Amino acid sequence: MIFGLEFPPIQNLVEWEPFAGDSWYGFNKIALTYLIAVLATVLFFWIAASGRQLVPKGAQNLAESSVKFIEDGIIMETIGPDGLRYLPYLASLFFFILISNLFEVIPGFQMPANARMGGPAFLALLTWAFFIIVGIKHQGPGKYFKNSLFPPGVPKALYILVTPIEFISTFLVRPFSLAVRLFANMLAGHILLVTFGVLCATLWVLGPLLAVLPFSFFMLVALTGFEIMVSFLQAYIFTILAAVYLGGAMHPEH
C-alpha cells in the first residue's frame, strides 16, 4: 500500500499459470502469445502472397515494404549483399519480437511476451550461437576465434587488454545484453502501463480524487502510444544487432 494505492507484487504482473501441462512444457499466456505471434505472421504473409500482383497493394504492399525494410534498412546497412541469405532468420526475429511486444497494448492480453525472460533469453542465445556458427563457417574456426579475440590492426602489446575485453564482450556479454535489453525495456513498459492503470482504477474508486483521473488517464493513453513505438523499436534494435553480429562474424575486417 503506497499513498493509499494498492500496487500488486511484481510476480502478479508477469507470472502466468499454465493452462495446460505443469512442467517444462506448461502452456501459459506467454506461450499463447508466442503462438499467436507465429499465427499472425503466417496469416499476414499468407494474405499478402495469396493475391499477389506486380503492382502491390494492401497486405502485399505492407509485407513487401516490411521485407524491403529488413533487406535495405538492416541487412544491406550492416552486412551487405551476402547477408541477404539470412533474411528469413532476421525477418523471423523482427516479426516474432514485434508481434510478441505488441500484445502489451492489446486489450485482454496486455502482457508483452518479452517482458518474461524466457523468450529474449532463447532468441539471444540462438543469435549468439548463430553468429558464432556463421563466423566459423565463413572464416574457419581458427581464424574466426583469432580475429575475434585478436582484432587485426591492434598493436600487439594491447592484446593483453583487448583480448579479455573482446572475449567478454563478444562471447559473454552479447547474448546477455541482447536478452536483457529487450526484456528490461518491455518489462519496464509493462510496469509503467500497469502503474498508470492501477492509478486510474484507484482514482476511479476513490471519489474525492476523481478530478486527478483525467491526467492519469491521459498518461495511460500517451504511454500506450509510446509503448507501441517501443515495441517496434525493440524489435528493430534486436534485429539490427543480430545483423551487426552476423556481419562482424562474416567480415572481421569491418
Add this chain to the structure above:
Amino acid sequence: MASVPTILGVVNLLAAESTADGAVATAEKVNNPILPTSHEFFWAAVMFVLLWILMKYLLLPPIRSIMAEREQKRLDDLAAAGHAAEQMDEAQQRYEESLAGARSEAIAKVEAARAEADAYRREVMAAAESDAAATKAESAAAVAAARTQAMASLRGGITDIALGAAEAVVERPVDRTRQGQVVEDYVNRAESSN
C-alpha cells in the same frame, strides 16, 4: 478505455489475494521474475523455430519472387527504354543526315539553275545586243544613204540657185561646169566643217 475494466479486475483480484492469502503467499516459493522459466523458454524456442522454418520455406519465397519479378521487369523495361532511346537517337541522326543531304542537294540544284539562268540571260542579252547592233547599223546605213541622197539633191539645187543668182548679179551667163565645180567644192567644205 478498454484496458481500464481489465486492470480494475486485476486490482480487485490482487487486493483479494493480498488480504486473504497474504500469510500463505509469503510462505510460498517466490520465483525471481528476472530469471527465465523453462516452459516459457521451451515454447519461445518451439514457436520461433517454427516461424523461422515457415518464413524460410513458405512465407518469404512468394513475396521475394514477386519482388524479384518486379525488379526484373523494371530492369527489362529500363533496358527496353534505353534501347528505344538509342533507336530514336539513330533515327534522329539518320533524319538529320538525310536532311543535310537534301539541303546540300537543293542548294546545288538552285546554284545550277541560277548558273543556267545566268547563261541563258547572257545568251539572250548577246542575241538582243547583236540584233540591236544590226538594226542600228541598218538604220545608220539607211540614214547615211538618205543623207547622201539628200545632200546630192541639195547640192544640185544649191548649185543651180547659186549659178542663177550669180548670172543675175553679173547679168551674163557663167561657165556652168567650172562655176558649178566651185559651188560644189564650197558645199563640200561646208559639209566637212559641220
